[in-house]
Amino acid sequence: MIAINNLTFEIGARALYDDANWHIKPGEKIGLIGANGTGKTTLLKIIVGDYTPTSGTISMAKDLTMGYLNQDLLSYSSDKNIVHVAMEAFERQNQLHDEIEVLLKKLETDYTEDLLHKLSDKQHEFELLDGYNIEYKAHEILAGLGFSEADCQRKLSTFSGGWRMRVMLAKILLQAPDILLLDEPTNHLDLPSIQWLEDYLKAFSGAIIIVSHDRWFLDKVINRTVESRKGKLTVYAGNYSFYLEEKALRAEIQRGEFKNQQSKIKQEERLIERFRAKASKAKMAQSRIKMLDKMERVDDVDDDNPEVNFSFRFSKQSGRHVVTLEHITKKYPGIDILDDAEAIIEKGDKIALIGANGKGKSTLLRIVAGADKDFGGTAVTGHNVTQTFFAQHQLESLHLENQILQELQSFAPKHTDTELRSILGSFLFTGDDVFKKIKVLSGGEKSRVALAKALTADANFLVLDEPTNHLDMASVNILIQALQQYEGTVIVVSHDRYFLDNVANKIWFIENQKIKQYPGTYAEYDEWNAKRKLDPKAETPAPQPKKEEKKPEPTKQPQSENKTQQLKKLNQDLTKMEEQIAVLEKDVKELEVKLADNSIYNQAAKLQEMTDAYQLKKLTLREQQARWEALAEQIMELEA
Template sequence: MISINDLTFLIGSRALYDEADWHIKPGERIGLIGANGTGKSTLLKIIVGEYAPSSGSISMAKDLKIGYLNQDLLSYDSHHSILHVAMEAFERQNQLHDEIEELLKTIETDYSEEVLNKLSDKQQEFEALDGYNIEYRANEILAGLGFSTADQHRPLNTFSGGWRMRVMLAKILLQTPDILLLDEPTNHMDLPSIKWLETYLMGFEGAIVIVSHDRYFLDKVVNKIVESRKGKLTPYAGNYSFYLEEKALRGEIQKGEFKNQQAKIKQEERLIERFRAKASKAKMAQSRMKALDKMERVEDVDDDNPTVNFKFKFSKPSGRHVIKVEDATKSYPNVDILENAEGLIEKGDKIALIGANGKGKSTLLRIIAGAEGFEGKVETGHNVTTTFFAQHQLESLHLGNTILEELQAFAPKHTDTELRGILGCFLFTGDDVFKKIRVLSGGEKSRVALAKSLTTDSNFLILDEPTNHLDIQSVNILIQALQQYEGTFISVSHDRYFLDNVANKIWFIEDKDIKEYPGTYAEYEEWNSKRPPAAPTTIPVKAQKEVKPKVAEEKPANQQSQLKKLNEQLQKREKEISDLETQVKEIETELADDQVYGNPAKLAEANKKYQGAKQELDKAQKVWEDLAAEIMEIEG
């Protein structure tokens, strides 16, 4: 289908690709992965002919139809409806439609056989190209990508960049190409749209090449991984999870080969050193030296998964209640976001705020951060210190600073060694820390801004799309950092792997209220899959008619009474869990004490106390989960 042979691509004196090979076969669904800066997007542009290789060749069939989605399409603008823009994919059908319309007008005055034959030929071709169904197909794909029927008749230029990107994706999918090249297709999508796209691509009959940092998306969609690394392209015959296992296995084999070769080299070097001074053995030593020079060296395995080796600390822990939202009401022109909404964030909560675009997730984060006006009240708890990370904060980085200077100015209490350790965790090593902010890519700036956020003395973090512009390696680092973070945070993200590994509570906005699920993202997904589907919504726009607020359905009096009792029991259990957690921590400290650790009798007694406290804590947490599930069942 597409054959890449001995591809070399130079940027200045640096070889982004160095005699790389890759063959894309029909029907393959490939995930093209690699760290930021390894040339993934560049490679797609080389394939479509936007860039010319420095040397090597790319061959493909002349009639191969390529559908290419890239971030540059965000700049496309049109006053036509998005349905019209999507249907531009049907170039020949649209041309035939216009010609048929003209012939129908002509036939009103000209009944000649020539005109009738032309009309018949055009109609037959139009029917053969399924022209009568193109609007239905466009409707179907746009609906899958989150557009309501009303939205489809709005002009493209009334939509934000993220929604425009979806329209361009719809147009590409409607062209039914032989191969799809998708550069970060989920970047501007909410979770429902990502799931729809997964299903669509799994049924797509052509070949697909996807550049993405979304591990779950890659696992669902692709059946092959190609890694761009050190100028080469290395294939793995499976999805992303298979790639991780296979790469680890190959790494172990390579480590063994490297170790054995190094031992052999040292042995040879010792022999050469011993015999080179002896005249009778000098020839043999010279021969061994030549053989050693010609030996093809096995490279040592680089660690592609650095670990976060420091703890994020803050001087003051917060009180039990971190944030309390009361009677929050927020609306934009003709769009109601919240109405008398309530929410409580408690110490130790790791909250994922999820939902479709346009539901008000980022608005709620700004309300909590005090950066958005609204009606109602947000009460910040005792000793709560907050840091708010959002993409716009990348603009507040000082372009003239080096990376290290940026952190020094922001976190003066940290030593340079500590700051360099933190930057190392975010993949800025060695002289990288002296790079000016102005020369960094979007992903690198995101990493600097995240490093700044995590060096603060804050015990409460508000994170709006922290995984945007991060590659898989950087997302893993952020996950490790947040897993070690002992404070409280709330985060908006569409990266399910990220959410699944950091969140212990899920928030979502529904019926203009803040709803909570007390569990992980995977548990929420299972629970949510059993709920009846929500009614479709329309994307907010000023020109829409005013949406009248729905009247909340009253709960029966006996349910209200039952809910009250259950909530009281839940609060008692929360206090009990908090006390038991403190007790467990105290015993852990006791177990680490040398006087206890070195005394078998004291150690046995402390261990017994620890096991008992842990069992009590597990029981209390199980009761709390059962109560929470019962409350959610009643609330519906």
């Protein structure tokens, strides 16, 4: 379908891609991933022809049709209503519609056979292209993306940038091209719209390339993952979770090969050092030196997953009830948000506030934070509660002339520079990065600075409104680790379901103007909500305690056996177990060698089979080793 061969693309002296290769096949649903700055968006622009590669070729069929959603479309505006804008996707149908209207007008005064034939031909082609249903299709897709019937009659120019982007997405989906190229398609979408888009893309018959930082979305849609890293493109035959497992497996194998090679190099260097001074051994020493020089070195594994390595502290603990909401009523003209609603946030809660846009999430968050006082009822903040409120508009309050480190120093003077640099390092600001001025940072970098400020505050209650906007996957993982370590109370609004599932222990949602609560993780809520749609009477279940894993128990011996007999039998069992462990270790090493062969990663079925076998062997080996340790301890106790 599309073949990228030996692609090199240079920006100044920097090669963004260096001899990269990638073949895209019909029907593949691909997630294009990588850290910010690795060239994902650039690659999409190279594919559609906006950029020209420095060298290499991109081959594709001449009649291939492409639909490209990119963030540049945010600036597009029109005075047409959004249905007409979306229907611009049907270029030929619209042309035929206009031609048919002209012919019908002519027939009012010039009723000839020639005009009738032309009209008949145009109407036949229009019908074959399903022209009579294009408006219905436009309404259907716009509804899926969150537009009401009233919205459909509004001009595109009256919508915000995010909603205009949804219209552009609808237009591209209506084109039904051979391949969709989607750059951050879930930006500006709420959860129901993201879930609708997931279902649409899963059923889409063409190929798809998606650039996204939404792990949950990628896992639901894609069946291939392509990583852009260090100028190369590496293909993994599965979704994002599969990619993580396979990458970890490859890293484990590479790390083992690196350690083995380093050990061999040190051994050879010791031999060389020992014998090079002896005349009789000098030839052998020189031979070994040449062998080391020719050895193809295995690189150590780079750490792509920075970890949060600082602890959060606040000077005082809050009381049990952090915020108590009673009889809350909130209305806007024509919209009832809350009506006599009640809820309590308790110490240690980590609450995800979810729902569609326009249903009152941000309003409720502002009420909880005390930023909105215009409501009925009472919102009481509890004893000793100290709060920090993070929202995207707070990026504007950053001091543009400050260096990053200065910004944190002025906000959190009780922290030492070492502590602040550690915090900034966790948010991917390392070395001299901390001396960059705020004004030169990207939107994502400013978000990371603002989040770092929020997390250094002496606050035992965090209120976070869309904290994952503009963050790449590495930054989202850092925020997850930070909030998992945080011992205070959190309430957060986000459309990133992976983030919510790893942070929240309670789910809040607004339904019938009431605040409803689900006591569990997002994944548990999602499963329950899917069942509830089928059975509306289903009640919210209480969270089930996790089962503890059973540890292997040592083999019990009959009390009738004397100590000598027991020791003899246990030692025999130990010997047999050692033999089994040796066989398992050999099997694991053999599978590691096979999995180190890159050619297998293009054979999804064989790769999955071999990976499953490898994981099973490793699990069996660990179990056997645990039994061996338990048995060895039992023997030592008897021998004491």
